Amino acid sequence: MTETTTHEVEIDNTNRSTTPRSDQFLNYIMSDWAEGDNALPEARESAAHAAARRAALGAQFVGERLVIDAGSMKQRSNDTFYQYRAHSAFSHLTGWGADCEPGSVLVLDPLAGAGSGDAATHEATLYFRERAGRDSEEFFANPEIGEFWIGPRPSLAQVAADLGIRTAPLADFVAGDGDRTLDDADFARAASELRLVKDAYELAEMQAAVDATARGFDEVLTALGRATAERRGERVIEGVFNLRARLDGNTVGYDTIAAAGAHACTLHWIRNDGEVRNGDLLLLDAGVELDSLYTADITRTIPISGTFTPVQRRVYEAVLEAADAARAIVRPGIRFGDVHDEAMKVIERKTREWGLTPERAEGDDTPYHRRYMVHGTSHHLGLDVHDCAQARREMYLDGIIEPGMVFTIEPGLYFQPDDLTVPEEYRGIGVRIEDDIVVTEDGCVNLSAGIPRSADDVEAW
Ligand code: GLY
Ligand code: MN
Ligand code: MN
Numbered sequence: 001m002t003e004t005t006t007h008e009v010e011i012d013n014t015n016r017s018t019t020p021r022s023d024q025f026l027n028y029i030m031s032d033w034a035e036g037d038n039a040l041p042e043a044r045e046s047a048a049h050a051a052a053r054r055a056a057l058g059a060q061f062v063g064e065r066l067v068i069d070a071g072s073m074k075q076r077s078n079d080t081f082y083q084y085r086a087h088s089a090f091s092h093l094t095g096w097g098a099d100c101e102p103g104s105v106l107v108l109d110p111l112a113g114a115g116s117g118d119a120a121t122h123e124a125t126l127y128f129r130e131r132a133g134r135d136s137e138e139f140f141a142n143p144e145i146g147e148f149w150i151g152p153r154p155s156l157a158q159v160a161a162d163l164g165i166r167t168a169p170l171a172d173f174v175a176g177d178g179d180r181t182l183d184d185a186d187f188a189r190a191a192s193e194l195r196l197v198k199d200a201y202e203l204a205e206m207q208a209a210v211d212a213t214a215r216g217f218d219e220v221l222t223a224l225g226r227a228t229a230e231r232r233g234e235r236v237i238e239g240v241f242n243l244r245a246r247l248d249g250n251t252v253g254y255d256t257i258a259a260a261g262a263h264a265c266t267l268h269w270i271r272n273d274g275e276v277r278n279g280d281l282l283l284l285d286a287g288v289e290l291d292s293l294y295t296a297d298i299t300r301t302i303p304i305s306g307t308f309t310p311v312q313r314r315v316y317e318a319v320l321e322a323a324d325a326a327r328a329i330v331r332p333g334i335r336f337g338d339v340h341d342e343a344m345k346v347i348e349r350k351t352r353e354w355g356l357t358p359e360r361a362e363g364d365d366t367p368y369h370r371r372y373m374v375h376g377t378s379h380h381l382g383l384d385v386h387d388c389a390q391a392r393r394e395m396y397l398d399g400i401i402e403p404g405m406v407f408t409i410e411p412g413l414y415f416q417p418d419d420l421t422v423p424e425e426y427r428g429i430g431v432r433i434e435d436d437i438v439v440t441e442d443g444c445v446n447l448s449a450g451i452p453r454s455a456d457d458v459e460a461w
Pocket of ligand 1 (some may be wrong): 285
């Protein structure tokens, strides 16, 4: 990446018209502008938390230079790019969210003489492309980063005040041979494990993300009539939810899954080009990502007509029972994987009682019920929808649950339309119920409990 681009690809703009560059014009466009905004903001709320996270990470890598890239713009096609989003590890360690400048780099330089156990082991510097003045051509002539093209950027001093980190021009950043970067597996693991337990700021953001998501779900329900009237009604569902995500947050935390009818049996159905028909279920799996980049991840399964059929209700209530059983065991000290095991007990029992799974011979421990739920029950949630993904198994799946952890509980049952092991009345039914849980000192709180869950409450909704 060069100093004046925000991405790493060559683009061909030979056919775009150019900006005038005569001296006469340059003098004219560079003069007679009012003084820019140089006001320094108060430090944002996340700044102190991010400082504590940097200290905790630095303590694990004493004497080493740590380089955390925010990442550059990703090309969509030629000179158009996807909406920028910083790497989650970068955001966690800086507190910079949706307003992060593309291509920024956080460097933790080791303090000379600091040893493990010292309060401070590194000094942080945030390198970014600060705004250019009206005395350079950039502001009007650079379509990628110029103020007339993409809007104003902050100054070094403004970002330093905002995030509480020393700042420097991106052009001053020099990579070193021995730098630890996120390409280094040990460093990526440490940065990921640092996010397993959320601090007070993060927990408040998670509740806010869930609350915004709840508003989006409510709005989707008011749009069901329009959805049933459109050829691609699932797009109505997606569009209405995603509008709320843009109104209350940065965007969605992952592509919205708006799956009506048998599409619900496709776990990550994001094409969303199907019809929404009365008599079918709608599985909506969606989450608002806030400007801080924290996201919710919630699923509700709704009878489009407003009433479950008896078999839809039977499946729904089995999934709800699995979710409630799993949540009931959550408290500090249990294994993360126990939550899944608890949900699976219910799924196993129900599918056996309904006569769907084969009779077991003595000693046969094949998990036949997993044919109808191939995914896991829980994953950590935070800046990433599948948060802490690089954490070691012994810290994650086999890890012990601690207060401040946030994860989903999301059992489901999916009977594919062509599954000959189930009676016809089950085929094409897919149900998932997904809630976002925070572990407390003696149990857990369901952040999404306010979104209707019981079959009766969902019908009333
Ligand atoms: N929405 C993806 C998941 O539930 O994990
Ligand atoms: Mn999930
Ligand atoms: Mn989900």
